[in-house]
Amino acid sequence: MAERLFVSRQTVSSWETGRNCPNLETLAQLAELLGVSTDYLLGRSVAQVYQMSMQGLPTVLVVLMIVRLVIAETAAMLWLSDAMIVAVLALITYEHFVSQANPTLYSTCLLGVVLIGLAWGQIFGMTLENQLAYVVSGALLVSEATWLYFQARFPARSGFMKNKLWWISNGVFGLLVASGVIWILFRRVDGSGHVEDIGSRLLALGVLTGGIIIFELVVYFAMRWLRRAPH
Numbered sequence: 001m002a003e004r005l006f007v008s009r010q011t012v013s014s015w016e017t018g019r020n021c022p023n024l025e026t027l028a029q030l031a032e033l034l035g036v037s038t039d040y041l042l043g044r045s046v047a048q049v050y051q052m053s054m055q056g057l058p059t060v061l062v063v064l065m066i067v068r069l070v071i072a073e074t075a076a077m078l079w080l081s082d083a084m085i086v087a088v089l090a091l092i093t094y095e096h097f098v099s100q101a102n103p104t105l106y107s108t109c110l111l112g113v114v115l116i117g118l119a120w121g122q123i124f125g126m127t128l129e130n131q132l133a134y135v136v137s138g139a140l141l142v143s144e145a146t147w148l149y150f151q152a153r154f155p156a157r158s159g160f161m162k163n164k165l166w167w168i169s170n171g172v173f174g175l176l177v178a179s180g181v182i183w184i185l186f187r188r189v190d191g192s193g194h195v196e197d198i199g200s201r202l203l204a205l206g207v208l209t210g211g212i213i214i215f216e217l218v219v220y221f222a223m224r225w226l227r228r229a230p231h
Contacts, residue, residue: 054095054108056144060137061088067133076124087111105145112141120182135179136172143171180208
């Protein structure tokens, strides 16, 4: 371990006995080497992991406020946007003023599922812009909540799940793809007013699949380039 981290054995021994603590960069390398999360190495409790970063709530609040002020067109959508904004504000308030973390985590995940369900069900005649905003917001909340859950429940077995950015970005992308598939399968008329049939649906699914493949290839080669680039 000392050789792989480019430190002396005495340094590793001082970490094990608690006399010294590695810096942030070394701590991240050590977590990756052992296949655990940094929270596990630091000995954070489940509640600390839950509470450390519910960062998706303020972001979703901003998105919903933009929807309320700019995108929402009908009275029903305005009322729905108000209800969702109040729900997010309630969760943010609860998180900051109540010490219990689990209810916030579960409620956040539930709110994310509700947002996605509203978009998929096209409640109150949602426009495409409203649907996209609700799906992205819901996917962000669900992805972050599940990441925090796995980090807290399985800190020593996190593996690839220890990367929060990777988990959330793939979660949001996956739910967006699922939303696109549902939209293609169940819409009756396309954007040009043409009535959908089996052929047009298959064509749209093919285009979506091609876009996914291209996106994944771009991400793959970008990651390879970043790993090989000199630091």
